[in-house]
């Protein structure tokens with residue numbers, strides 16, 4: 001489902017004359033098969049987010065190749081990637097990234113609007129998805145009126161609503177307390193089993209890493225160990 | 230993304246900053262109103278002038294002043310036949326002026342009228358209707374002008390008594406008797422040698438009076454005779470048109486027309502007719518050709534005023550640019566989220582362009598409505614002010630400002646174009662927003 005080959009990445013800092021190059025990823029290769037939950041662990045600053053951003057198309061690729069669901073996205077333009085992302089990849093971020101001026105319902109409806117789905121179909125799908133993540137009755141709450149766990153569920157619903165093949169999650173439980181963290185992990189497990197969605201989850205939390213079928217270890221921009229659970 | 234949803238997004242966004250949007254729309258509306266009102270003056274004056282020209286009876290006419298031919302002294306019957314053979318000609322009106330003012334006496338009253346020989350048969354179609362009576366059918370019959378009687382003065386009355394101190398015609402010196410059916414004595418003079426004159430008196434019957442001229446300022450005091458009578462005077466004096474001139478040898482008395490007016494059947498054909506006639510070496514003139522110049526002049530004036538007005542719209546567009554730039558900056562985090570989900574740069578751009586065009590359309594619409602109001606008030610108010618200050622009546626139907634739909638269309642197009650251009654940079658900026666920076670709230 002996801003295939004990464006010899007991916008390297010570096011950031012350049014400073015002005016032209018005093019340029020410093022920070023290598024972040026070195027020759028990263030791995031693959032994730034359909035229906036898998038793969039966790040990516042490693043210390044803060046090891047390059048996990050950068051890897052995820054490259055797969056998601058938020059960063060321009062420098063070298064190496066990325067194939068998602070059989071499509072080589074290595075040379076996609078920004079516009080191509082946007083279109084591809086919309087229907088194929090869902091995102092969950094550590095700090096939820098909900099639009100504050102929109103209700104839970106409107107946040108979940110957003111991907112459907114971008115997809116050009118009609119209003120009636122949108123209503124059915126958005127409400128159904130909100131119910132699936134256990135937010136029935138909270139449709140008209142704004143993010144500020146929801147708890148952290150509930151907000152993260154809204155963002156899960158938003159990632160889910162277009163029936164993606166893959167969900168990429170960057171520290172999804174990072175802002176949650178341990179109880180809500182457990183609920184969320186439970187939800188992820190459930191979605192994986194019922195909908196066969198592939199998950200790639202970044203975490204530095206050993207507990208979270210346990211829900212994966214497989215865990216990848218990242219250290220200083222390189223995968224050092226592929227452990228199968 | 231459906232257009233309906235884009236509109237919804239824009240509406241929601243605009244609601245978030247009503248005051249700023251209001252001020253921007255206001256500035257755009259003022260710019261548009263300035264453009265329309267300014268240009269409406271050229272449109273209004275043009276309309277007034279055109280209407281004035283078109284209302285003139287002469288608008289269908291081609292006046293012939295002569296012929297570019299060294300052997301020819303003027304327009305003859307042969308030329309008239311040629312004019313009549315042309316296409317689109319409804320009537321040819323022709324006249325010749327008597328080269329002296331004969332003395333006319335009627336029941337003890339006298340005057341020396343301007344005497345014109347006309348084609349009696351063509352008078353009616355030629356635009357000279359009668360107030361009373363009929364047209365002359367024989368050479369001893371005449372038709373008098375509507376104001377002819379005002380010039381009649383009782384014999385031995387001091388001409389100074391004709392008008393009072395205000396320049397008005399005095400009532401008690403006015404001829405009160407009948408005109409139609411009355412016989413006048415018309416006395417013509419001729420020179421028999423260098424200094425001595427001789428007179429002859431003709432007896433003529435008044436059979437008709439012409440209608441009052443359309444314009445108040447026009448006076449018709451003429452005496453209308455037939456060409457036959459005109460020719461008999463020429464024969465008596467031995468000079469063309471009865472001119473007071475002495476010569477031993479007999480003169481050429483060929484009949485020439487002083488004024489020939491061709492009436493076209495249709496306003497559209499006047500210009501073509503004028504061109505045809507002028508190509509044949511005649512000196513023809515029509516108001517229609519003047520119309521062409523008037524139109525040209527006003528087209529330039531309109532374009533100039535629209536251009537000046539457009540500057541106001543461009544100034545207003547600075548506000549739009551500002552508003553949109555702020556909107557993009559404020560919404561950068563939301564734009565980042567939308568892009569992260571999968572909104573294409575095109576969609577983002579469309580939303581912002583839509584927002585700026587809506588501001589433009591709202592501004593143009595309000596501006597147009599206000600312009601109509603201002604134009605209406607100006608058309609009512611300005612004549613009143615002018616009449617109060619100068620105590621002068623403006624011509625009827627005078628329009629100072631006029632807003633045709635084409636002007637509204639032009640204003641809309643200019644406004645929309647300017648708003649799109651000023652909104653395009655902010656919109657482009659929105660598409661360039663980096664997802665990761667936006668998500669980190671760095672922008």
Ligand SMILES: Nc1ncnc2c1ncn2[C@@H]1O[C@H](COP(=O)(O)OP(=O)(O)O)[C@@H](O)[C@H]1O
Nearest residue numbers: 011012022024043044045046047048049050051
């Ligand atoms: N935009 C950037 N510019 C410069 N350096 C960056 C940028 N993003 C990340 N880095 C650096 O790249 C390294 C890896 O960061 P990241 O992928 O976020 O690590 P992780 O997610 O594992 O904590 C860090 O040293 C970080 O400072």
Ligand SMILES: [Mg+2]
Nearest residue numbers: 045048049050
């Ligand atoms: Mg990270």
